[in-house]
Amino acid sequence: MTSPATIVINGKEVQFTGGQTILEVCRGAGVPIPTLCHDNRLKPYGGCRLCIVEIKGVPRPLASCTTPAEAGMEVTTESPRLTRLRKTVLELLLSNHPNDCMCCEAAGNCGLQTLAYRFGARLDRFPGEQWQLPIRQDNPFITYEPNKCIVCGRCTRICNEVVMAGTISLVNRGFEVMPDTAFAKPRSLDNCEFCGQCVSACPTGALTDTKGRGLGRAGDVTKVKTTCTYCGTGCNFF
Ligand code: FES
Incomplete structure (x- = not known):
């Protein structure tokens, strides 16, 4: 059995399973992210862009609801830039x-x-x-x-x-x-x-x-x- 992968969210290491989005991993870890177009009953849509997060090494913020979590990612959910954009x-x-x-x-x-x-x-x-x-x-x-x-x-x-x-x-x-x-x-x-x-x-x-x-x-x-x-x-x- 493969061990779960980890990503870093706001400086803390969090485990996740394959197929989860960044939003799902964050919410599972109790990290709140604002959303408007997301609904757990529906496939991710990526329309409202409120769920954007910063990922180390990626120049632009990405929608966390449509971005799959990948091992080793370093995600920031709150920053002055994210607040301004939201x-x-x-x-x-x-x-x-x-x-x-x-x-x-x-x-x-x-x-x-x-x-x-x-x-x-x-x-x-x-x-x-x-x-x-x-x-x-x-x-x-x-x-x-x-x-x-x-x-x-x-x-x-x-x-x-x-x-x-x-x-x-x-x-x-x-x-x-x-x-x-x-x-x-x-x-x-x-x-x-x-x-x-x-x-x-x-x-x-x-x-x-x-x-x-x-x-x-x-x-x-x-x-x-x-x-x-x-x-x-x-x-x-x-
Ligand atoms: Fe609307 Fe992610 S919740 S873009």
Whole structure:
């Protein structure tokens, strides 16, 4: 049997097994790394770039969620450069995000809000065009506020890769890219399972449980394991 390999994280030697990413090794060792597009239920995506780390001998920071750990690596997860880059990423996301945390359904349970606060990201650093799209309630159980979407792809990936419903997909290009059902069948509400996995995957207030709106902010609500009224199968994700 081969002995586990080791990498050095912030000066401490950590063992890992083959196939693990740097993010997985760090989290396994209790080293926190900020993420927005990562979801343990999904394949690594590498979209948000918040999980960047420095690796000795590599000139540019790399996304830890998509970089495999290799024996002998020396990884730094916190530095002034990483903090500056993460803050800039957050400020770019906030440049096209409504300033309504005070009354947002996801307040207190929003990955973007939490990280923006932690890194001191400013809403007004990159003023420019913003989406001004209407709230969508064409799904009877899920409210979609596209202006709050950060295009992390978690909802579309979980719908297509885990639930296999194929209800939503990222559509359009560039500034207009967003999750939608615009391709018509099979990507339409007709094959939505109403499982709520997309809501559970959303790190912001873009997708919320319609029935729960106005009944208490997500961060104030105590969650209990139960069988929800969507499908009755008892997946216990809510
Ligand atoms: Fe790694 Fe988003 S969590 S790039």
